[in-house]
Amino acid sequence: MSPMSLxxxxxxxxxxxxxxxxxxxxxxxxxxxxxAAEEVAPxxxxxxxxxxxxxxxxxxLVEDHRVPEVVLVVEIPVGTYSPWLNAQHGVEAWxxxxxDADGALRARADALAAxxxxxxxxxxxxxxxxALKRDLEASVALVQDVLKNTSYDKAELxxxxxxxxxxxxxSQTDPDWRLSQTTAQLLYTEGDPRLQSYVEPEKxxxxxxxxxxxxxxxxxxxxxxxxxxxxxxxxxxxxIAATLLPPVNTVTPADLAPAYLPLRADRPASLIEPxxxxxxxxxxxMRDGITLEDPNYPAFLVANHVLGGHFFSRLYVSLRHEGGxxxxxxxxxxxxxxxxxxxxxxxxxxxxxxxTEAKLRAVLTTFxxxxxTEQERIEAIGYLQGSELFDQQSPSNLLSTTLTELxxxxxxxxxxxxxxxxxxxxxxxxxxxxxxxxxxxAFSMVTVEPEP
Amino acid sequence: MISCLLPLAFxxxxxxxxxxxxxPEPTLLSETLPNGLHVTVLSDPSLPVVATQMWVQVGSAHxxxxxxxxxxxxxxxxxxxxxxxxKEAYSRHHTMNGGSENAYTAFDNTVYISxxxxxxxxxxLVFEADRMRNLILDAENLENEKKIVTEELRLRTExxxxxxxxxxxxxxxxxxxxxxxxxxxxxxxxxxxDLALVQKFYNGYYHPANMHLVIAGPVDGxxxxxxxxELFGPLGGERLVPPTIPDLASxxxxxxxLLQEDIPPIKVAALMYIGPTMxxxxxxxxxxxxxxxxxxxxxxxxxxxxxERSKAIEAMTxxxxxxxxxxxxxxxxxxxFRSERRAFxxxxxxxxxxxxxxxxxxxxxxxxxKRRLLRQSLERRYYAESQADALGQAYAWQGDETFAMGGASxxxxxxxxxxxxxxxxxxxxxAEPVEIFVKKGEPKAEEVQ
Numbered sequence: 001m002s003p004m005s006l007x008x009x010x011x012x013x014x015x016x017x018x019x020x021x022x023x024x025x026x027x028x029x030x031x032x033x034x035x036a037a038e039e040v041a042p043x044x045x046x047x048x049x050x051x052x053x054x055x056x057x058x059x060x061l062v063e064d065h066r067v068p069e070v071v072l073v074v075e076i077p078v079g080t081y082s083p084w085l086n087a088q089h090g091v092e093a094w095x096x097x098x099x100d101a102d103g104a105l106r107a108r109a110d111a112l113a114a115x116x117x118x119x120x121x122x123x124x125x126x127x128x129x130x131a132l133k134r135d136l137e138a139s140v141a142l143v144q145d146v147l148k149n150t151s152y153d154k155a156e157l158x159x160x161x162x163x164x165x166x167x168x169x170x171s172q173t174d175p176d177w178r179l180s181q182t183t184a185q186l187l188y189t190e191g192d193p194r195l196q197s198y199v200e201p202e203k204x205x206x207x208x209x210x211x212x213x214x215x216x217x218x219x220x221x222x223x224x225x226x227x228x229x230x231x232x233x234x235x236x237x238x239x240i241a242a243t244l245l246p247p248v249n250t251v252t253p254a255d256l257a258p259a260y261l262p263l264r265a266d267r268p269a270s271l272i273e274p275x276x277x278x279x280x281x282x283x284x285x286m287r288d289g290i291t292l293e294d295p296n297y298p299a300f301l302v303a304n305h306v307l308g309g310h311f312f313s314r315l316y317v318s319l320r321h322e323g324g325x326x327x328x329x330x331x332x333x334x335x336x337x338x339x340x341x342x343x344x345x346x347x348x349x350x351x352x353x354x355x356t357e358a359k360l361r362a363v364l365t366t367f368x369x370x371x372x373t374e375q376e377r378i379e380a381i382g383y384l385q386g387s388e389l390f391d392q393q394s395p396s397n398l399l400s401t402t403l404t405e406l407x408x409x410x411x412x413x414x415x416x417x418x419x420x421x422x423x424x425x426x427x428x429x430x431x432x433x434x435x436x437x438x439x440x441x442a443f444s445m446v447t448v449e450p451e452p
Numbered sequence: 453m454i455s456c457l458l459p460l461a462f463x464x465x466x467x468x469x470x471x472x473x474x475x476p477e478p479t480l481l482s483e484t485l486p487n488g489l490h491v492t493v494l495s496d497p498s499l500p501v502v503a504t505q506m507w508v509q510v511g512s513a514h515x516x517x518x519x520x521x522x523x524x525x526x527x528x529x530x531x532x533x534x535x536x537x538x539k540e541a542y543s544r545h546h547t548m549n550g551g552s553e554n555a556y557t558a559f560d561n562t563v564y565i566s567x568x569x570x571x572x573x574x575x576x577l578v579f580e581a582d583r584m585r586n587l588i589l590d591a592e593n594l595e596n597e598k599k600i601v602t603e604e605l606r607l608r609t610e611x612x613x614x615x616x617x618x619x620x621x622x623x624x625x626x627x628x629x630x631x632x633x634x635x636x637x638x639x640x641x642x643x644x645x646d647l648a649l650v651q652k653f654y655n656g657y658y659h660p661a662n663m664h665l666v667i668a669g670p671v672d673g674x675x676x677x678x679x680x681x682e683l684f685g686p687l688g689g690e691r692l693v694p695p696t697i698p699d700l701a702s703x704x705x706x707x708x709x710l711l712q713e714d715i716p717p718i719k720v721a722a723l724m725y726i727g728p729t730m731x732x733x734x735x736x737x738x739x740x741x742x743x744x745x746x747x748x749x750x751x752x753x754x755x756x757x758x759x760e761r762s763k764a765i766e767a768m769t770x771x772x773x774x775x776x777x778x779x780x781x782x783x784x785x786x787x788x789f790r791s792e793r794r795a796f797x798x799x800x801x802x803x804x805x806x807x808x809x810x811x812x813x814x815x816x817x818x819x820x821x822k823r824r825l826l827r828q829s830l831e832r833r834y835y836a837e838s839q840a841d842a843l844g845q846a847y848a849w850q851g852d853e854t855f856a857m858g859g860a861s862x863x864x865x866x867x868x869x870x871x872x873x874x875x876x877x878x879x880x881x882x883a884e885p886v887e888i889f890v891k892k893g894e895p896k897a898e899e900v901q
Binding site: 067098110111112113132155162174276277279280310312320321323324327347348384387389392394 | 498499500501539540543544547548549550551553567568569572595596597598599600601602603604606607610611612613614714715716717718748749750755758759762765766787816820821823824826827830831833834835836
């Protein structure tokens with residue numbers, strides 16, 4: 001279902017719920033699953049196996065026979081940040097390849113009771129199929145045929161174009177999206193791929209032949225991966241991986257990699273983004289976040305958790321529990337593959353702006369000056385270690401973590417190791433990082449608020 | 453007292469006997485304590501975490517007019533301090549051990565959720581029993597939570613056009629049925645809440661006989677049940693039985709509703725049909741029917757209206773089940789030039805085509821739908837929280853938690869094509885839908901003749 005369908009599906013959805021906590025608390029980059037340490041967690045149920053299928057193609061298997069189901073993933077090493085992929089409309093070429101003119105591919109997925117999805121993220125494009133084990137052979141054939149499809153449905157291309165336009169217009173009335181857009185525009189230089197989500201989308205290319213050619217070229221790039229999870233053996237996975245994809249091309253384009261531009265140096269101390277029809281003010285006290293490969297990443301994990309990573313974090317206590325200023329207060333971003341917007345975020349009623357802004361700033365100032373306490377450090381480490389259990393729930397969880405590590409060029413087990421490194425840090429070492437990174441002078445205050 | 457220990461067969465039916473049997477098998481232990489608390493323990497050693505859910509059989513639909521939004525406000529108060537613990541003790545226990553805790557209020561239930569590693573689960577039960585008995589309810593805490601929930605309301609329902617539509621839409625469509633107001637309530641409702649109402653909820657509705665405790669994870673079933681008996685057995689008080697919610701099938705719905713908001717320049721038209729409750733003998737045929745219509749990649753309604761006829765830019769089938777009935781809606785998204793009358797005519801024509809040329813209603817499609825539902829139930833096995841959720845819902849809505857395991861699978865497997873055809877005829881072809889039209893404009897929600 002398209003994003004447009006989803007948003008209007010909401011209108012007809014009866015599962016109206018309201019909850020105790022704002023579920024937007026996530027404090028980590030999407031691509032950085034919670035890490036862990038083996039001191040508390042039992043050994044993982046399955047250990048991912050990684051092998052080279054052929055030159056330019058790698059495979060990963062997480063074997064787990066609890067459920068007679070198989071997950072099959074094809075991942076190519078370019079995504080929405082790639083100038084090369086964008087130049088030839090490769091994103092829509094990848095994302096719309098399951099829409100053949102007569103719907104036969106989707107009908108086959110339905111006949112197999114399989115879930116089939118194709119999507120692109122910043123650094124990768126992925127095809128994922130989930131099916132019962134007994135349908136494995138037919139599922140593999142379906143994946144191959146999707147990757148060979150040349151009869152893109154022209155009507156679907158047109159509808160996708162319309163959907164993008166409507167989706168863009170819809171995002172203009174979402175205050176949280178506008179806040180993210182404004183903070184991104186403050187951090188990144190115009191033309192940086194990391195701004196891509198916040199500029200009006202280009203028209204969809206409606207030339208099936210060109211789209212098929214773009215998809216074929218992308219599929220043949222070296223650095224691609226095949227992932228398996230669930231009820232299959234190494235021998236079964238090896239046999240499938242060996243014949244699943246066409247050979248890689250020996251010559252690769254020069255502009256595959258994202259061309260990141262320097263971060264903006266002229267960031268103002270504060271910025272107001274006006275918006276119609278608001279009864280609240282949305283805050284982001286923001287700066288550039290550290291990256292995964294920063295030596296201070298383990299210290300960041302602890303600091304970030306204490307500041308805004310849970311229901312009784314410094315931000316929550318000050319802004320929600322003590323004064324009822326807001327429903328949610330948390331940190332967002334940071335710890336990504338590249339520098340990203342890192343913010344202390346909250347929202348409040350319009351007339352409460354001054355109080356909330358003062359409290360938000362005070363939390364940051366106190367944190368910068370005093371750092372974390374020994375008890376807070378211990379509790380944060382407990383969180384990082386204990387939450388590793390959640391990553392072990394399903395083989396697809398483990399596969400996803402492993403593919404993320406490989407995509408980002410991180411060593412296997414990076415996230416587990418990061419928690420171990422965090423656990424070894426003293427309170428003083430963490431506070432030295434906080435003193436350097438959380439200087440209030442490095443932060444800008446961005447608000448989305450009603451038009452005067 | 454009912455107690456049963458049964459191995460759960462995840463194999464679908466003899467027709468699917470070729471599926472390898474997952475191992476090790478989970479076991480289900482179920483008991484109703486003398487104070488009325490129903491307890492279900494699913495012991496599955498393959499799960500890495502333990503999910504604990506307290507299902508309270510009170511939701512927004514049980515509120516009187518003067519109590520609107522209160523079930524949700526009270527849910528917030530349950531995270532307050534007790535005579536034994538500070539306000540933050542429960543959450544801190546989860547956070548410092550990598551677990552998660554939350555709660556939600558829906559139309560039919562309020563559910564408290566905990567998921568944590570097995571080493572820390574016993575303390576969760578201690579906290580849970582404590583707050584069910586020793587919660588401190590005072591004016592200061594109530595006033596603070598009122599402010600917080602009001603901010604939640606602003607966030608969720610005031611500052612986004614589609615969300616703004618929801619509350620007036622439910623009022624307009626469901627009228628005076630208890631589903632006609634959303635769980636979040638309104639700012640006016642919240643302002644009126646007082647401590648007397650707080651006490652009514654805590655002492656009356658939060659009685660053990662109105663609650664179901666579900667535990668799923670790598671726990672020792674009998675030992676966990678014994679611990680629950682020890683901790684929750686002393687709970688009691690004077691029970692207030694939640695009012696009965698009338699079935700949607702008996703409600704008098706409007707024939708057409710017009711909604712306007714500051715949405716993008718499109719027009720949305722929908723036909724909404726009322727289906728059976730989960731306790732109705734027709735339910736599983738209706739459930740399989742909706743899965744055949746739209747459970748996969750191809751939505752039959754969309755394929756006909758959008759792909760075949762190119763008469764809308766998007767279309768979808770939406771199916772939802774609540775305790776008092778289910779809903780099936782066919783919706784289209786149209787460009788601004790499409791008139792209301794034409795949009796509805798196209799929806800009705802498309803529905804008629806699905807009746808006359810029922811390519812979606814074949815034995816092969818039925819088999820596929822069953823297989824998809826099987827896969828969905830199998831996938832739950834990975835997640836303690838999903839298992840607990842299914843157990844809680846099955847008991848709340850069907851009075852039998854085993855439906856979350858083999859029971860629903862067996863019921864689905866028995867559905868025949870003739871039963872699906874009969875369900876389509878009864879709940880769609882012979883039924884009068886509510887026509888819903890949404891367009892850009894000054895905010896408005898009204899019944900139109």
